[in-house]
Amino acid sequence: MRMKKIGLLGLALVLALGLTGAGFAHWQDEVYIEGTVEMGDFLVGWLEVLEEDDNEDENDPIKEVGDVTQVLSLPETGVHHLPPETVYKMLTITITNGYPQYESHCKVSLKNAGTIPAHIVDVIVTPGAGLFAANEASWDLNLNPVDWELVDADGDVVLDLVICKQETLLSLICNQLEPCTAEPVDIDIEIKQDAEECHTYEFSVEIIAVQWNKADEYPFP
Amino acid sequence: MKGRLGKFGIAFLALALALGLTGAGFAHWSDDVQIEGTVEMGSLTLAFDYVEPPSCQEYYRDPATGALVEGEWLGKEVGDCDAWFDDYMEDVHSGKRGYKTLYIAITNAYPQYIVHTTFKLHNIGTIALDITEYIITGEKRDSTGAVVYDLLWYDPDGDYIGSLYEDVNGNGVVDAGDLEVINLEITNALPYQIDPCKTNKEEIDMEFKQDAEECHTYTIHVSVVAIQWNKA
Numbered sequence: 001m002r003m004k005k006i007g008l009l010g011l012a013l014v015l016a017l018g019l020t021g022a023g024f025a026h027w028q029d030e031v032y033i034e035g036t037v038e039m040g041d042f043l044v045g046w047l048e049v050l051e052e053d054d055n056e057d058e059n060d061p062i063k064e065v066g067d068v069t070q071v072l073s074l075p076e077t078g079v080h081h082l083p084p085e086t087v088y089k090m091l092t093i094t095i096t097n098g099y100p101q102y103e104s105h106c107k108v109s110l111k112n113a114g115t116i117p118a119h120i121v122d123v124i125v126t127p128g129a130g131l132f133a134a135n136e137a138s139w140d141l142n143l144n145p146v147d148w149e150l151v152d153a154d155g156d157v158v159l160d161l162v163i164c165k166q167e168t169l170l171s172l173i174c175n176q177l178e179p180c181t182a183e184p185v186d187i188d189i190e191i192k193q194d195a196e197e198c199h200t201y202e203f204s205v206e207i208i209a210v211q212w213n214k215a216d217e218y219p220f221p
Numbered sequence: 222m223k224g225r226l227g228k229f230g231i232a233f234l235a236l237a238l239a240l241g242l243t244g245a246g247f248a249h250w251s252d253d254v255q256i257e258g259t260v261e262m263g264s265l266t267l268a269f270d271y272v273e274p275p276s277c278q279e280y281y282r283d284p285a286t287g288a289l290v291e292g293e294w295l296g297k298e299v300g301d302c303d304a305w306f307d308d309y310m311e312d313v314h315s316g317k318r319g320y321k322t323l324y325i326a327i328t329n330a331y332p333q334y335i336v337h338t339t340f341k342l343h344n345i346g347t348i349a350l351d352i353t354e355y356i357i358t359g360e361k362r363d364s365t366g367a368v369v370y371d372l373l374w375y376d377p378d379g380d381y382i383g384s385l386y387e388d389v390n391g392n393g394v395v396d397a398g399d400l401e402v403i404n405l406e407i408t409n410a411l412p413y414q415i416d417p418c419k420t421n422k423e424e425i426d427m428e429f430k431q432d433a434e435e436c437h438t439y440t441i442h443v444s445v446v447a448i449q450w451n452k453a
Contacts, residue, residue, distance in 0.1 A: 026452035027265040027348065033323045033340075033425065035359075035441035037403070039433055040300065040329035079364060079436055080329075114435075116299055116331045179299075211331050213294030216284050 041080045043114035044209040045087025046072050047182050051107035066097045068104035068189075078113035081180070087113045098191045106187040107166060110207070112177035119215035120175045121208050123163060125150070128202030131158070140164070144171035150203055156194035159201055163187050176212055266312040266346035267447040268319025270420055275304040275323055275340040282333065289335065300334045302327045315417070317345035325425070325441075335428045342423060342445065344415040351412045351453035352421075354446040357405070361387055362438045372439065373399065381407040385441065387432070400432040403439060412453050 049070045056063055072088035095104055112118045125134040125148045137160070138147040146169070150159040164171060166184035177183055195201065210218055269275070279302060280289040293299055306320035325338050344350055359372030369387075375395040376383030383406075386399040406426045415421050425443070433439065 028448045029267045031445045033443035035325040037327040037439040040331045115329045
């Protein structure tokens with residue numbers, strides 16, 4: 001009797017499994033898509049200091065009074081380059097012992113060390129300690145600024161700053177830098193009559209580059 | 222001796238009689254018929270087409286009209302794309318050929334770089350099949366090849382027009398803090414059927430977003446799932 005019960009149970013199990021198979025059985029196949037996306041590198045920076053000079057050799061007798069130095073910092077390396085190339089995100093220009101009509105002339109190289117074309121869309125001059133505002137003073141043929149006057153709290157101009165392309169003297173704005181291409185840049189600073197003795201004036205300049213295909217959309221929302 | 226032989230004789234006789242009676246009980250003529258069943262199973266085999274290779278095309282979006290234009294902005298050659306089939310296969314049943322894997326390689330990509338890849342699916346088996354599902358996964362890797370984040374497919378309405386997100390918090394679901402890096406669209410609408418010997422052209426479109434990170438590699442895996450048409 002007990003064997004009969006077990007037999008019936010086994011039969012029920014076989015039937016259940018069979019019905020389950022009928023419900024789920026199907027053939028299936030797959031093909032595969034393997035996508036690999038290697039992102040490019042967008043990297044614009046200062047490559048090297050080309051020259052630093054001032055106007056003191058225009059005087060007679062020539063004196064060495066003021067001084068200007070340029071220091072590159074915050075290195076970044078474009079790993080996609082062969083060989084890899086290092087550029088610097090920060091250029092620090094320091095004038096010591098300045099005086100009215102002292103003029104520094106800096107020449108520096110700006111490079112696209114990435115793999116994506118870069119379009120310079122803006123040059124933003126920001127006044128720092130001792131300065132109040134930075135006003136655009138002159139523009140190139142395309143009406144892009146090349147000259148800024150930095151004024152103190154009284155509204156007096158104490159520094160005049162020129163930033164432009166070395167070869168054409170045009171603004172850096174609306175200038176496209178291809179990958180692996182460098183652009184020599186002139187940065188001239190003139191100290192004006194109203195600059196005060198024993199003061200330190202600071203300012204910063206931000207050169208904004210965006211990928212070339214998005215330049216028309218700058219400033220971005 | 223004579224008595225013993227008599228006993229044996231009686232026993233033997235009884236045995237012979239018993240066997241004889243048994244034979245009389247079971248003896249009959251018999252015959253049978255047989256069924257020989259032969260079932261040749263078909264084959265359900267989906268492949269990428271052997272004849273027509275895949276192709277990819279770059280686009281940019283015209284900022285004035287929003288329309289896609291072939292090539293890259295201002296005619297430059299910056300990004301690059303390539304597509305090819307691999308993992309050659311033959312369906313043993315039909316003898317037809319195809320490939321199991323489509324590779325898409327995109328290099329030097331940047332935000333708003335757009336790549337469309339077309340490819341042909343071929344039913345090289347003998348059973349009609351339905352394309353029922355795309356299973357989309359992926360990873361973000363750094364320059365050493367190490368996985369930085371998994372990529373999560375986000376397509377709330379299931380039409381395979383969606384985005385891949387970096388799973389920044391690693392919880393396996395798209396939520397706050399995850400970054401959208403690739404818009405991805407696969408045509409055609411599912412499910413659809415491919416009969417044996419028939420092909421169907423499909424397209425997978427990708428557009429890279431602002432948060433896609435420089436100098437990183439995004440690897441995307443798509444499984445195209447097909448099941449027999451009567452079970453779809």
